[in-house]
């Protein structure tokens with residue numbers, strides 16, 4: 322989008338000089354408060370709204386120079402409440418565009434079945450009507466319908482806003498999975514910053530008056546909001562949320578305080594010598610049972626153990642999850658497990674705190690290096 326402006330006939334400037342380069346095969350999220358021009362921006366891409374000024378290129382081709390029908394067929398469109406045809410079955414809803422494109426009934430039906438499976442809908446729902454589905458299921462149908470003719474681009478306008486938070490999380494995960502499998506270019510509108518951060522490879526934060534406040538990757542938004550508006554929009558706990566982008570990989574895990582149930586007195590004594598204030602007791606298969614205070618082992622009954630809480634998967638979960646586990650643990654220590662739930666070590670809040678400080682310091686260094694490269698680049702530009 323190059324300097325795109327939309328002025329409605331009544332003089333409202335919905336979008337003001339917006340320039341954005343949206344990377345392909347990723348999810349780009351447009352986020353901002355109500356009325357900041359997100360929907361208008363999205364609709365200018367498929368020409369449901371015509372821009373007043375500026376140009377929009379898709380794959381280098383000006384959308385204004387393409388026949389509207391060809392353009393819209395190359396872009397799936399999903400809206401809030403799915404916008405399904407109420408008098409058509411689910412299968413027929415999904416097959417709408419293929420049928421318009423002249424596919425045979427059989428081929429369109431087969432495509433509908435394939436897509437229902439892809440978006441996580443049971444095949445038995447094919448013959449139902451939209452009113453016989455839950456809101457979340459209808460939204461899945463909306464996504465399936467938009468994907469039916471296999472368009473390279475998906476435009477999604479607050480598609481998950483009308484469902485409850487649990488269903489919404491499921492739909493978000495599904496969308497990330499589908500995106501990973503199909504590699505579509507998705508432009509997703511929301512007013513929910515958490516949704517934006519979770520889904521977006523890049524996030525465009527817009528402000529009132531249809532202006533771009535910041536266009537960046539989520540981690541960068543959280544660490545370096547461009548101004549007070551973006552900072553305020555991100556909310557109070559952006560520091561904690563940023564930890565989601567730090568891997569738990571480098572955390573130093575201790576195996577010294579881990580003891581198998583039924584260990585001998587000598588083995589337990591050796592564990593106690595590790596100096597940790599608590600020992601984690603595991604079952605024969607290496608799964609956590611609970612924490613014990615040194616001295617009460619061996620032979621502590623299971624009910625005397627302190628609950629180990631929620632473990633984190635070492636190397637897979639983020640530092641945010643690891644910290645959360647430690648904060649929730651009655652001992653202040655988090656339990657790390659592998660993918661099969663077997664304990665690989667334990668780690669204290671203090672150690673996680675050090676890792677967080679280390680990650681911040683590394684981030685600052687990378688920033689400085691990045692700025693240097695920028696400066697050198699600009700210098701080279703000027704010299705050139």
Ligand SMILES: Nc1ncnc2c1ncn2[C@@H]1O[C@H](COP(=O)(O)OP(=O)(O)OP(=O)(O)O)[C@@H](O)[C@H]1O
Pocket residue numbers: 329330331333334335353354355356357358359360361362512
């Ligand atoms: N057809 C129209 N005529 C005049 N003004 C319009 C029209 N459509 C939208 N607007 C105005 O343009 C501005 C941007 O609207 P738009 O729907 O793009 O915002 P939005 O960010 O998507 O809002 P929301 O999150 O509430 O859906 C608003 O001030 C809106 O009132």
